[in-house]
Amino acid sequence: MMPGGFSWPIVVSIDVTLFIVSAVAILQRPESQWWIAILGLAVAYSPYLVFFAVDISVSPAVEALALGLAWMLAISIWLFGMSAPIEGDFAPVLLGLVTGVIGSMTSMRGGMLAAVTAAGILGAAVAMDRVDTPWLYLSFIGIGWLVGYLMRIQQELLLEQREAQQKLAEHAAVDERRRIAREVHDVIAHSLTVTLLHVTGARRGLQEDRDVDEAVEALEQAERLGRQAMADIRRTVGLLDDAVGKVTPEPGVGDIAMLVDDFVRAGLAVRFESSGRHDRISGAAGLALYRIAQESLANIAKHAPDAVSELSLTVSPSEAVLTVTNRLPVPVAAANCADGRGMRGMRQRVQQLGGTVNAGPDGDGWVVHATIPLDDESCVLRGCGG
Secondary structure (H helix, E strand, O other): OOHHHOOHHHHHHHHHHHHHHHHHHHHHOOHHHHHHHHHHHHHHHHHHHHHHHOOOOOOHHHHHHHHHHHHHHHHHHHHHOOOOOOOOOOHHHHHHHHHHHHHHHOOHHHHHHHHHHHHHHHHHHHHOOOOOOHHHHHHHHHHHHHHHHHHHHHHHHHHHHHHHHHHHHHHHHHHHHHHHHHHHHHHHHHHHHHHHHHHHHHHHHHHHHOOHHHHHHHHHHHHHHHHHHHHHHHHHHHHHOOOOOOOOOOOOHHHHHHHHHHHHHOOOEEEEEEEOOHHHOOHHHHHHHHHHHHHHHHHHHHHOOOOEEEEEEEEOOOEEEEEEEEEOOOOOOHHHOOOOHHHHHHHHHHHHOOOEEEEEEEOOEEEEEEEEEOOHHHHHHHOOOO
16 A cells, blocks of 8 residues: 555656656755755655554654654755855755645645745745745745645545545445345245145155156246246356456346246146336336245245135236235235245335335235336336337
8 A cells, every 4th residue: 555545657757757856956966065965865754664664653743754754854954054045955845845745645734734834934034044045945845735735635536536436336245145045035036936836746656656757847836937047047146257247137026927837837826917007117016026926926836825816916006016916825924934045035126117016925825925126217218118
């Protein structure tokens, strides 16, 4: 991590600028006083040796103050070591540069302290008749403080933006993991439930009816669903790898009829009714309705496989309503109807689309009722008509 969070190019450019200006200031000194100039240069770069050679780890603010103090002392050596002012001296220019560096890497108080110190050194040099055109150099100090302040504010905003982007990325990753977890749960719950129904049918066919053909057909259906489940799981888990793209589309509202047929072939008594135009339903809403129907039928197969069930889908210009009802073998108390992962997944899907879903006992039956609003404007953009 670079001082103050700045990038390498900025830090290197600042160091190169300081070195060039200081080199010009040294060359402006008489040859007889170059030893004073070299002494000042050694003082200016002494903190670099301490921080990098000894590998001392300090905060950016402490590092900036140490460097600034060394440079202020070096500039004082260059100014007060002269017996007469130098026309167009570059040494006082360094006061503005150092003030800007300190202001950009510390707080406003640190920048103000650097500006006051630089102004004090300049005032002392003027009093000792070591500097001409003091107002020009004083303006350099003011500009240096302003540039350092603006750089610090900009850097703070950049650091806040990076932190916000990191949090957004983490939040997006969490949402994606939740979405994939819902998909895996729905795929496995549906496939295993229907597969077990077929296996149960095969077992009964062999034990009770001694019907080998019926048992083989049930096992073939179970095998087909198992292979389909493996393909769905590979596709869903493949979402975790950016290099793996989707090769099959997500199921939608048009696949609900096929879903019901799978459960009917497995022995579940389900009646499906649909009304309205399916082209009004977006892909996201269709996936949510499909998963809700899938989870509801899987729960019926697990808890009431012999019950008669009804699934209805009604699509109007403003909303899509999915209702799943079934008779329960025994009355169910509301207190025993705690939400599981499947129910939480239903609510998350529907809430993301601005809809509602309710599930619970209704007399001697169980009802799942989901409502998803439809955006007429988006429907027009998709070209689905009126």
